[in-house]
Amino acid sequence: MKLLQGSILVIVLKSLEGGNRALLKHIIVVYYSWSGNTAKAAREIAAQAHVSPIELTVADDTFSADMYATATIAQHQIETDTLPQLTNVMPSVSPDDIVLVGGPVWHHSVATPVRQFLRQIAGFKGIVAPFYTHTGTPGTYEAEIAQLIPTAQVKSGLAVDRQTTTPQILQWLKTVAA
């Protein structure tokens, strides 16, 4: 398996007959970042996948500049099912795509803009793999991603921090595409 230039990951698999077949899958990297950590992770992952990352954005007055106030706002959004509207242009997603979705852990769970993105691609049957940043308590983040997009094939995620290396990112990409 190798990564080639362009937005296409070429996976060469041995077929049952012993020959080779190529599966072409587009990688889409989308992310939400409140304070920049996940944005940095998204840029690194997208660079390794040779694609441009797509930022999920919300209106400027959606959250506070204060972390605790933002946590309260997000909790209220979840409890009242009023997830924030995304203001970015949505990527078109086809069943053969691999969607790498990044976000910060909020309240041991999935940040509300990422929840909104998963709602917008509801019914997606392709591959979804989460990457995320946190400060030590990721809680049930990955399990909740799978619950939020139950139709997809949700792969093991990658928690990214300052120690995460390029070989680790490449290994994760291979695992996601396998």
Ligand SMILES: Cc1cc2nc3c(=O)[nH]c(=O)nc-3n(C[C@H](O)[C@H](O)[C@H](O)COP(=O)(O)O)c2cc1C
């Ligand atoms: C509202 C809010 C809630 C958070 N909740 C958690 C949490 O439950 N567990 C954790 O480890 N980090 C938590 N954090 C820290 C962030 O996950 C962490 O700083 C992350 O890297 C931020 O990513 P970003 O810069 O892309 O927004 C929280 C941060 C915010 C703003």
